[in-house]
Amino acid sequence: xxxxxxxxxxxxxxxxxxxxxxxxxxxxxxxxxxxxxxxxxxxxxxxxxxxxxxxxxxxxxxxxxxxxxxxxxxxxxxxxxxxxxxxxxxxxxxxxxxxxxxxxxxxxxxxxxxxxxxxxxxxxxxxxxxxxxxxxxxxxxxxxxxxxxxxxxxxxxxxxxxxxxxxxxxxxxxxxxxxxxxxxxxxxxxxxxxxxxxxxxxxxxxxxxxxxxxxxxxxxxxxxxxxxxxxxxxxxxxxxxxxxxxxxxxxxxxxxxxxxxxxxxxxxxxxxxxxxxxxxxxxxxxxxxxxxxxxxxxxxxxxxxxxxxxxxxxxxxxxxxxxxxxxxxxxxxxxxxxxxxxxxxxxxxxxxxxxxxxxxxxxxxxxxxxxxxxxxxxxxxxxxxxxxxxxxxxxxxxxxxxxxxxxxxxxxxxxxxxxxxxxxxxxxxxxxxxxxxxxxxxxxxxxxxxxxxxxxxxxxxxxxxxxxxxxxxxxxxxxxxxxxxxxxxxxxxxxxxxxxxxxxxxxxxxxxxxxxxxxxxxxxxxxxxxxxxxxxxxxxxxxxxxxxxxxxxxxxxxxxxxxxxxxxxxxxxxxxxxxxxxxxxxxxxxxxxxxxxxxxxxxxxx
Numbered sequence: 114x115x116x117x118x119x120x121x122x123x124x125x126x127x128x129x130x131x132x133x134x135x136x137x138x139x140x141x142x143x144x145x146x147x148x149x150x151x152x153x154x155x156x157x158x159x160x161x162x163x164x165x166x167x168x169x170x171x172x173x174x175x176x177x178x179x180x181x182x183x184x185x186x187x188x189x190x191x192x193x194x195x196x197x198x199x200x201x202x203x204x205x206x207x208x209x210x211x212x213x214x215x216x217x218x219x220x221x222x223x224x225x226x227x228x229x230x231x232x233x234x235x236x237x238x239x240x241x242x243x244x245x246x247x248x249x250x251x252x253x254x255x256x257x258x259x260x261x262x263x264x265x266x267x268x269x270x271x272x273x274x275x276x277x278x279x280x281x282x283x284x285x286x287x288x289x290x291x292x293x294x295x296x297x298x299x300x301x302x303x304x305x306x307x308x309x310x311x312x313x314x315x316x317x318x319x320x321x322x323x324x325x326x327x328x329x330x331x332x333x334x335x336x337x338x339x340x341x342x343x344x345x346x347x348x349x350x351x352x353x354x355x356x357x358x359x360x361x362x363x364x365x366x367x368x369x370x371x372x373x374x375x376x377x378x379x380x381x382x383x384x385x386x387x388x389x390x391x392x393x394x395x396x397x398x399x400x401x402x403x404x405x406x407x408x409x410x411x412x413x414x415x416x417x418x419x420x421x422x423x424x425x426x427x428x429x430x431x432x433x434x435x436x437x438x439x440x441x442x443x444x445x446x447x448x449x450x451x452x453x454x455x456x457x458x459x460x461x462x463x464x465x466x467x468x469x470x471x472x473x474x475x476x477x478x479x480x481x482x483x484x485x486x487x488x489x490x491x492x493x494x495x496x497x498x499x500x501x502x503x504x505x506x507x508x509x510x511x512x513x514x515x516x517x518x519x520x521x522x523x524x525x526x527x528x529x530x531x532x533x534x535x536x537x538x539x540x541x542x543x544x545x546x547x548x549x550x551x552x553x554x555x556x557x558x559x560x561x562x563x564x565x566x567x568x569x570x571x572x573x574x575x576x577x578x579x580x581x582x583x584x585x586x587x588x589x590x591x592x593x594x595x596x597x598x599x600x601x602x603x604x605x606x607x608x609x610x611x612x613x614x615x616x617x618x619x620x621x622x623x624x625x626x627x628x629x630x631x632x633x634x635x636x637x638x639x640x641x642x643x644x645x646x647x648x649x650x651x652x653x654x655x656x657x658x659x660x661x662x663x664x665x666x667x668x669x670x671x672x673x674x675x676x677x678x679x680x681x682x683x684x685x686x687x688x689x690x691x692x693x694x695x696x697x698x699x700x701x702x703x704x705x706x707x708x709x710x711x712x713x714x715x716x717x718x719x
Contacts (some may be wrong), residue, residue, distance in 0.1 A: 122167055125341045133338040136306045136318045139164075139281075140513060141343035143323045145385040148353065155357055157386065160321065160343070161277055164259050165598035167716075173273035173317070176254070178247050180278050182238045196233050198268040202257040203229040206287065230453040244282045251276075251318075252305040253549065261313045272316040273415050277714050280327035302332050326506035329421055331350060345518035346386050352378035354386050358393050368396055370403035380408045382519045383490075388415045390450050416492075429490035430481035430527055437482055438598035439606045439634070440475070443593065446692060452486055452588070456521070464555055465566030467529070467586040467684040470575035471591035471676040473635030476569050477527055494532060498655075509550055516554075516564045528585050530567035530575035548577055554587040571679045573686045581686070592683035592692060605629060608641040614654040620656055628664045631673065640664060643645060665671055674718045 139160070147163040158166060165187055174185055174195065175187040186192035204226070240247030251274050258268045276282065283299055291299065303605065305311060306318065325333050325340055332338065346354070355374055359366055370377050372709070381389055392411050396403050401509055413427045434444050454463045468476045483490045516522060526532050533548050555566055568586050571575060581587040591672060596604050601712055605625050629637070640663075647663060648655055655663075685706050690696045713719075 121341055121343050122164075125319075126171075128339055128341070132313075133317065134337055134498060135314065136311055136320065136326055137336045138320045138322065138328070138333070138338055138340045139343060140324050140340055141510075142345050142385060143321060143343065144493055145343075145346065145387050145523050146390070147386075155158070157357075160274060162265075164275060164319070169271060170274075172271060173659060174270045175273050175275065176243075176251070176392050177275045178240060178251065179243055181283055182241060182243070184237045184247055184250060192495070194270065195268060196230060196256075199233045199254070199257055200229050201262070202265050203232070205699055212712045237581070243303070245294050247491045248276075248282070248298055248301045248305070254302060255305070255311055255314070255316045255318075258316050259310060261672055274316070274318045277321045279322075280322040283320075283329040285327055285329055291329075292482075292633060295398050297327050299331050304333070306332065306335055306337050317653070324507045324510050324520055326510065345383075345514050346389075348382065348519070348520070350386065351381050351384070354389060355393070356672065358390065366393075366397040368393065368403065371405055374435075374681060377403065377408065380405060382411060383412045383416050383417070384518075412490075412597075419515060420508060423496055424508060424512075425495060426493045428481065428484050428493045430485040430491075432478075432482050434479075434482045434486050437479055438481060438637075439474075439596045439602055439603045443479070443591070443692065446591075446689075447483055451591075452483065452676060455487060455489075457562065459562030462562035463565060463588055464525075464584065465568065465586040466562055466589040466591055467568045467576065467581065468572065468591045468593060469570055469679075469687075471595065471633065471679040471683070472571045472672070473597060473648070473676070474571075474593045474635035475592045475634035478568065478634070480525070480567060484523060484525060487523060489523055489526055490519055491523045492494045494524055494526045496532070506546065509547060511555060516560065519563070521563055521565075522563045525569075526569050527569045529570040530572040533577065533580065548580075552577065552579050552585065555580065572682070574682045575596070581599075588689045589689065590686050592687045594680060594683065594694065595631065596637075597694060601626065601629070601632075603698075604632070604634070609644065609660055612642065612644045612648045612655045612660065613657065617657075624661060625664070628661070631669070633676070636669065640667060643667075674713060674716070678710065678718045681706050681713075685710070 125137055125139070128137060129630065143160055146157040146159060149158055149163055149442060151166075151168040160179060161179075165177070168175065169187065172193045176184060177185045177187065236250040240250065255272055255274070258270070258272045260267050282294055286295075288299065290297060320338075322328050327525060348483070355378055357366075357370055383394070392408070401407075417425065417427075425556065430691060437444065451463075451466070454461070457463075468480055470476055484488070516524075519717070520686065522527075533551055554560060554564070557564075564587055568580070569575065573581070573590065574587075579585075581590065602622065603624060608624070608629075609617065629640075632640075644655065644660060644663060647659070684693065687693055690698065695702075
């Protein structure tokens, strides 16, 4: 068993042994395989079988219920003991009284005995496809287990009931909207798990579901129900599985890969052992060499299948910082300070950064180049909200598990102000909860240096103040502003270079500088594209007069007020003086920015 697997089982064992709870909810990495070691060696099992293997000798009577099967006892001898206890409990006789009754009223007692034993067997088999019957029977079995006669306990063993697919049996939804059978099951479990006799007894129930959010709230929110999270496998677990898979006595295989086993285990970060097994089986069957590209593709496919392609995608930018035009000061900062801080160890790594500035300023393009410079997984968070009730929390929990499994990952969030909501009273409960979880994850010490958040937005003021505080992306808020000075001249030359025969002279450059006042990066790119189209139509280079005419014909869209407002917000929220147009900005100038913001807001610009 790996250290992490050992820990979640130890945690559950401590809770049960201490009597903290009699109902545990196992959630998280439910559909993986888990390592169990005994005198026969190592073996990997599904979660339910793994729990059985771990606790078979714990002094509990293990009972399992899955929705498409009967209620089953792991040990047939203990089933017979439970059957006998059930008979005594239903008849009200202990073994001595039952023996006397059989002598005095043999026929009546025989009929009653057969009836009660048949009732027990019928409940076991009647649970197939009928979870309502199963839950009520299991509840009564716990009642029977903790009952006693003057001669002692009826059963004398502690029951451990394992209920698989608990979210299907106790579905999410308001109690008034559930079907009669669903409502009945919720009520049975609510009464069962909160019964003082059960809470103070020795019997226990384990519910298996991927997320607490998928379980009906009337059960999931009971204080008597404690959660045990099952983590994704770490690098050591993947390495052990890889070695076990290659060296199994019954089926040794030869696997070729580009590097060491340790490098392969590290590259498969994000895969469950089940997914890793699929990868290894495919390679072993085909005899193909496992190269890094194939492994990364498998990781991407697995993560996307877990989170859906509507929620995330892998970023693979093809351009680098050297391909970007202008932004001399910003690029120097990115190369010398920002990128090294992202690669730094946990104790001084950045938790993230926010990138702000007016629309069309080139934020996404520049920081896609930063992503290309980094040798780490880059995930683009597209839409964490689900249209389905209750699924948003589930998607977030899946995201949290994936991120925790990766050794180093950059989360790239474009239009972050629309992705993350607020936490105010007017915000929907689900959105408040989601924003709170994101904020907590940004400042989680366990993820610091491993998960880096890069939030892009033209509306930095719409991001929650809790997200913008130090310790989260507030450690670094970077403004990306319209080019000025030498950067503007570099943009002008880049804009016309593909269409002119000769470089611009000073007079022509001054003329274009006048025509491109208040141009954004996107404006320069749009004019460049239009000039190239005219060159293609004309079949040759354009004269300067033609270039000037095309630019003179260009009228910028009526968004100047909005862009000015967004620029001011970027200036007042910037957390580095060195990144401002004037690093020596005075307090008076900053007050003027705030005054201008107030004036624009009074005009309805936000």
